[in-house]
Each structure stands twice: as structure tokens, then as C-alpha cells.
Amino acid sequence: MQNLIEARSLFKDFGPTRALRGVDLAVAAGESVAIMGPSGSGKTTLLHCLAGIETPGAGQVLFDRLGEVVDVAALSDRRRSELRRTAFGFVFQQGLLLPELTAGENVALPLLLLGRPRTDAEAEAARLLTLLGIGDKAGARIGELSGGQQQRVAIARAQAAQPSVVFADEPTGALDSVTSAEVMTALLASTVGSGRALIVVTHDAGVAARCDRTLHMADGVIVEAPARVGEAS
Amino acid sequence: MRLVALTRVFARRAGGDAATLVLSVVAFAVVTLCTTVVTGGAFAFFTFTGPNASTYRILALLALILLVIPLASLGGAAARLAARRRDTRLSSLRLLGASAGLVSALTVVESTAVALAGAVVGAAASLLALPLFGLLHFDGRALGGAIWPPFWVFFAVIGAVALLSAVSATIGLRSVVLTPLGVRTRVVGARVRWIRVVIGAVVVIGAYVALSALNLIGGIGGMILIYAVLLGCFAAVLSVLGAVGPVVLRMFGRRWLKRAARPARLIAARTVLDDVKAAWRQVGALSSVSFVAVFAGVGVALTGSDSTSSVARLLAADIRTGVVLTLIMSFAMVACAIGVNQAAAILDRRALYVSLDRVGMPVGVMDAARRRAVMGPLLVVTIGSAVTAAIVMFPLTGYALLVKPLAVGIIAGCLALGIALVWAGLAATRPVLTRVLATGMPDPA
Numbered sequence: 001m002q003n004l005i006e007a008r009s010l011f012k013d014f015g016p017t018r019a020l021r022g023v024d025l026a027v028a029a030g031e032s033v034a035i036m037g038p039s040g041s042g043k044t045t046l047l048h049c050l051a052g053i054e055t056p057g058a059g060q061v062l063f064d065r066l067g068e069v070v071d072v073a074a075l076s077d078r079r080r081s082e083l084r085r086t087a088f089g090f091v092f093q094q095g096l097l098l099p100e101l102t103a104g105e106n107v108a109l110p111l112l113l114l115g116r117p118r119t120d121a122e123a124e125a126a127r128l129l130t131l132l133g134i135g136d137k138a139g140a141r142i143g144e145l146s147g148g149q150q151q152r153v154a155i156a157r158a159q160a161a162q163p164s165v166v167f168a169d170e171p172t173g174a175l176d177s178v179t180s181a182e183v184m185t186a187l188l189a190s191t192v193g194s195g196r197a198l199i200v201v202t203h204d205a206g207v208a209a210r211c212d213r214t215l216h217m218a219d220g221v222i223v224e225a226p227a228r229v230g231e232a233s
Numbered sequence: 234m235r236l237v238a239l240t241r242v243f244a245r246r247a248g249g250d251a252a253t254l255v256l257s258v259v260a261f262a263v264v265t266l267c268t269t270v271v272t273g274g275a276f277a278f279f280t281f282t283g284p285n286a287s288t289y290r291i292l293a294l295l296a297l298i299l300l301v302i303p304l305a306s307l308g309g310a311a312a313r314l315a316a317r318r319r320d321t322r323l324s325s326l327r328l329l330g331a332s333a334g335l336v337s338a339l340t341v342v343e344s345t346a347v348a349l350a351g352a353v354v355g356a357a358a359s360l361l362a363l364p365l366f367g368l369l370h371f372d373g374r375a376l377g378g379a380i381w382p383p384f385w386v387f388f389a390v391i392g393a394v395a396l397l398s399a400v401s402a403t404i405g406l407r408s409v410v411l412t413p414l415g416v417r418t419r420v421v422g423a424r425v426r427w428i429r430v431v432i433g434a435v436v437v438i439g440a441y442v443a444l445s446a447l448n449l450i451g452g453i454g455g456m457i458l459i460y461a462v463l464l465g466c467f468a469a470v471l472s473v474l475g476a477v478g479p480v481v482l483r484m485f486g487r488r489w490l491k492r493a494a495r496p497a498r499l500i501a502a503r504t505v506l507d508d509v510k511a512a513w514r515q516v517g518a519l520s521s522v523s524f525v526a527v528f529a530g531v532g533v534a535l536t537g538s539d540s541t542s543s544v545a546r547l548l549a550a551d552i553r554t555g556v557v558l559t560l561i562m563s564f565a566m567v568a569c570a571i572g573v574n575q576a577a578a579i580l581d582r583r584a585l586y587v588s589l590d591r592v593g594m595p596v597g598v599m600d601a602a603r604r605r606a607v608m609g610p611l612l613v614v615t616i617g618s619a620v621t622a623a624i625v626m627f628p629l630t631g632y633a634l635l636v637k638p639l640a641v642g643i644i645a646g647c648l649a650l651g652i653a654l655v656w657a658g659l660a661a662t663r664p665v666l667t668r669v670l671a672t673g674m675p676d677p678a
Binding site (some may be wrong): 113157 | 493495503504585590591593595598637
């Protein structure tokens with residue numbers, strides 16, 4: 001299986017605290033991976049290093065960008081920002097959408113940042129929202145939407161620029177169990193279902209169970225990493 | 234006792250929030266400095282004797298009235314910032330079982346303490362600034378020692394600033410939902426109605442007709458009636474600016490939204506439309522100042538400076554100086570208020586800005602959106618009010634431009650300088666944004 005994104009011996013310190021201690025991880029296109037572990041185990045730090053939000057103290061993050069392998073950790077701040085804008089998608093625990101904008105405008109925002117004309121961007125946003133079952137909410141303000149609907153808008157925003165990898169940090173953390181299951185279904189369908197990789201940090205075993213693999217972290221290292229489907233010995 | 238103990242604990246733990254604390258103290262210091270200088274100026278005018286003494290007093294009062302609006306705006310912004318920085322810890326306290334009353338009292342005590350510290354710094358700064366303002370010439374001589382207000386004024390201003398902060402913090406607390414699960418400050422902006430535009434148009438037309446018929450009015454009721462009509466028109470048009478302003482901003486906001494092709498423009502237009510009244514509150518103080526600057530500037534250009542009487546010429550020159558001073562001070566205060574408001578807004582939306590950075594939005598886009606959301610309404614208000622004044626004074630405006638272009642140019646230059654001052658105030662808050670982005674958000678894992 002071809003790796004889309006790969007971490008090699010990642011170390012990360014925050015002052016005297018060592019958050020990552022030599023983490024290795026590889027994720028392929030079309031694969032979903034859940035990262036679990038207690039608070040402070042380093043799972044969000046790992047996600048941030050993979051996504052280029054943080055730079056590791058040591059180690060590499062190799063990303064296969066349309067056949068060209070780039071070391072995310074070695075890129076400048078501006079290049080990493082550009083990478084996050086064009087190749088990665090993000091879903092956070094609490095949507096974190098712009099409250100002034102409508103749902104459609106929030107989804108169109110990544111496309112506008114890429115220079116797409118507004119009419120095109122809003123048409124694409126409407127299509128994505130429809131796919132996620134909230135096409136009728138395109139003109140609604142964020143404050144008028146339920147938590148589950150807001151997460152669907154966030155999922156649609158994460159898909160807008162057609163990223164290769166979607167990073168989700170506790171995407172269902174603020175939702176009830178029924179809505180959580182619905183949002184996870186939408187997230188998996190729009191990422192893995194479209195050939196993208198999905199990396200989810202979660203405390204919820206139910207969410208993790210729906211991913212292809214679950215990695216467990218403790219004290220900055222992966223303590224339990226089952227082999228990929230099809231690679232088991 | 235619990236209140237005192239908690240206040241001491243909070244005060245000791247303020248180190249991590251030092252930037253906001255310093256900003257709050259500086260904002261209150263500027264409020265105190267401006268209030269003291271303006272009050273000193275007013276006192277100085279009341280010491281004048283001679284044929285124009287009463288005119289100077291009326292003009293001093295008019296300037297005071299004009300400066301109260303931006304001053305209140307700055308004071309309110311400073312007080313809101315002082316209260317906002319406590320939100321997170323206050324909701325934590327509620328979670329630990331503190332009563333809403335205790336939490337409210339804590340906020341008021343803390344905000345007042347910050348205001349008091351800023352006011353003392355501002356009063357000390359005014360001791361240095363007053364001699365400089367004393368160099369200004371009015372009525373043919375430097376203000377000199379006359380600009381020093383009585384000693385009790387310093388204490389009164391410090392007390393008033395602290396009181397303003399306490400009242401503002403109390404009002405601010407009433408507008409938030411302080412629950413154990415957090416503090417929610419978002420409210421849906423009140424609607425603005427079109428009827429305001431209609432009423433405004435009628436009042437402006439009425440003022441125009443009244444001013445056009447001044448000769449006739451003078452013939453009927455003499456100079457007293459002319460003064461009454463002039464002041465009445467002035468008050469009416471100022472109140473129209475306040476009533477119509479939000480409606481006009483909404484109209485422009487919709488136009489900006491329709492034409493927005495880039496993210497920064499889209500976000501800025503939506504920010505204005507999200508709460509038009511808030512956008513107006515931020516820059517509205519400049520509407521009256523800008524209006525008066527053109528109104529008085531044109532009037533002075535065409536009257537006193539050509540007079541054969543030296544007293545009249547002196548008065549005209551002094552009015553021009555007063556207008557320029559009022560204009561610059563108003564813009565300076567609004568620039569400060571906008572800086573404080575923007576810093577508070579960045580801190581309020583810290584999580585959102587960090588998330589936008591994480592999804593790859595360039596900081597330049599975030600900054601441009603903030604800048605446009607302020608500068609757009611500012612330009613509409615400043616230029617709109619100036620144009621309204623020019624229309625009210627219509628035949629005279631054109632004449633003044635022809636015969637006294639320099640006098641009109643000075644007023645226009647002051648307006649441009651003021652706009653640049655606000656832009657600089659906005660630019661000064663960019664480090665707050667970059668620091669927020671650099672610090673990020675504490676993550677749970």
C-alpha cells in the first residue's frame with residue numbers, strides 16, 4: 001500500500017515536557033486512522049505535526065503531494081500554511097466557523113482563498129452541503145444551526161479544496177451519541193469514500209471503531225498499533 | 234472577605250494576561266489625559282474677558298459636547314476590554330460554585346481597579362501635557378497657566394473614570410449569559426428601520442429651508458432668533474446623523490457584500506452587516522465632528538477672516554484653531570477606542586482566529602478583513618457627514634471653495650490626517666493578532 005503521509009521518528013518538546021518521543025506512523029490514501037489515548041498522551045501534538053501546524057523538534061513528516069514527496073516539517077511557515085490551505089482539510093471539535101458568514105459562505109471560503117470566483121465557490125459549497133444533507137441550510141447563519149449541522153458545515157468546508165488528507169480533532173466531542181454517529185458517517189463518506197485519508201483524534205471508542213485502524217498513544221509514544229488491513233502477518 | 238481574597242488571587246495571576254492588562258490601563262490613561270486637557274481648556278476659556286468672552290464660552294461648551302461622544306466611546310471600549318479579559322476565569326468560578334453575585338462583584342472590582350490605575354497614570358501624564366497645550370494661542374495670547382484646571386478636577390476625573398468603568402462593567406455583565414458552562418456574549422444586533430432615513434431626509438430638508446431663510450427670520454425675530462435657528466438646525470442635523478447612520482451603513486454593507494469577490498471583502502461586509510449598530514458605535518462619534526468641521530470651517534472661511542474688525546478676525550482664527558483641535562482630538566480618541574475594541578475582539582475570537590490559521594488562512598487576509606470592517610464604515614461616516622454638512626451649507630460651500638480654498642483645504646487635510654490616525658490605531662493591533670496566532674490554543678492532548 002502506497003503511503004500518502006508518513007511520520008518518521010517524530011520528537012516534540014514543549015519546554016521541559018516531551019510531548020512526542022520518536023513516533024512513527026504511515027497512512028495511505030483512502031485509509032482512516034483513529035488516534036486514541038488519555039489527555040496529555042501527545043495525540044493532538046502528533047496530529048498538529050502531521051498537518052504542519054507544529055514543527056517537530058526532530059524527525060520527518062513526508063507527504064506525497066501528487067507524486068512529489070515533501071518533508072512537511074522542513075517547509076517554511078508560509079509553505080506549510082499554503083499546504084494546509086490546498087492539500088489538507090480540518091474538522092475541529094467545535095466547528096469553529098465564522099459566525100458572520102452563512103453556511104455556504106463558510107464552505108466557499110477555502111475556494112475563495114485559492115482564488116476561485118465567488119459564484120463558482122458558492123455553487124461548489126452548495127453541492128457539498130447538499131451531499132451532506134443540509135443543502136437547504138446554505139443561506140443560514142451559523143448561529144441558526146444545530147451542533148450536528150455545524151459539524152456537517154465544517155466537514156463540507158474541509159472537503160471544499162479537495163484535500164488529500166483530512167485531519168479531525170475530536171470531531172464528535174461536542175455532540176450526543178446519535179448525532180455523533182451521523183456526523184461520523186458523513187465524515188467517512190466524504191473522505192475515505194472519496195479516496196482521501198482521514199486521521200481522527202478521539203476519546204470516543206465508538207468513533208475509533210469505525211476507522212480502519214486505531215492507534216493508542218501514551219506518554220508521547222504509540223503503544224498499540226495494529227497492522228494495516230491486508231498487511232497483517 | 235471572599236471577594237477580597239479572590240480579587241487578590243486574580244490580581245496575582247494576571248501575569249499571563251499582561252498584554253491585555255497593559256492595554257486596558259493605557260486606554261484608561263488616554264481617557265483621563267484627554268478629559269483633563271479638555272476640561273482644562275474649557276476652564277481656560279471661562280477666564281477670558283473682553284467683547285468676545287461669551288462667544289468663547291459658548292464655543293468651549295460646544296467643543297466639550299462634541300468631545301464627550303468620542304470620549305464616552307473610548308471609555309466604554311476600555312471598560313469592556315477590562316471586563317472581557319475575565320470571562321474564562323469567571324465561568325470557571327461559576328463552575329466551582331461561586332454565586333452570580335460574587336462573580337459580578339469580582340468583575341466590577343477588578344475592572345474598577347484597572348481603571349483607577351490607568352486614571353492615575355493618565356492624570357500624571359496630563360501634568361506633562363497641559364504645559365504643552367498652554368502654548369496654544371487664543372484671543373491673542375497663549376493660554377499659559379489658564380489651562381490648568383483647579384486641583385480638584387484631577388481627582389474628579391480619576392473618580393469619574395473609575396465610576397464609568399464600574400458602571401460599564403455592570404452593564405456589560407447584564408449583556409452576557411454568565412452560566413457555569415461559560416460566558417456567551419453574542420447577541421443578535423437590533424434591527425434598524427428605514428423610517429429613520431425618511432425622517433432624517435425631512436429634517437435635513439427642513440434645516441436647509443430654515444438656513445436659506447435666515448434673512449427673513451432675522452427680519453422677524455432679530456439676532457436671537459437667528460442664533461436659535463442656527464443652533465436648532467445644528468442639533469437637528471446631528472441627531473439625524475445618529476439616527477440615519479446605522480441605516481446608511483447597512484445600505485453600504487449590502488453593496489459591499491454583493492460586490493465582494495475576495496475573502497477579506499466578504500468577511501468585512503458580513504462583519505458590518507452582522508451588527509450594524511456596533512459598527513456605527515465604533516465610528517459614529519466622528520459623524521458629528523466631521524459635520525461640525527465642515528460646517529464651522531466653511532462658516533469661518535467666509536466670515537471673520539475678511540472682516541475689517543481685528544476682534545472679528547481674531548475670533549475667526551481662534552474658531553478655526555478650535556475646530557482643528559477638536560477634530561484631531563476626536564480622531565485620536567476614536568483611534569484609541571477602535572484599537573482597544575479591536576484588541577478585545579481578537580481576544581474574544583482567539584479560538585476562531587487560531588482555527589483559521591490552522592486551516593491555512595493567511596494572517597494578511599484576517600488582518601485585511603478586520604481593517605476593512607472598520608475603515609469602510611469610517612470612510613462612509615466621515616465623508617458622508619462632511620458631504621451632508623457641505624449640502625446643508627450648499628451655496629456657501631461652493632463659494633468658500635472658490636474664494637478660500639486654503640481654509641477648506643485645512644479642514645479636508647485634518648479629516649485625512651484623522652483617517653490616517655485611525656488606520657494607524659488599527660495597524661497597532663496587528664501584533665495582538667500575530668501573538669494570538671503564535672500562542673495558539675491550549676490543546677487537551
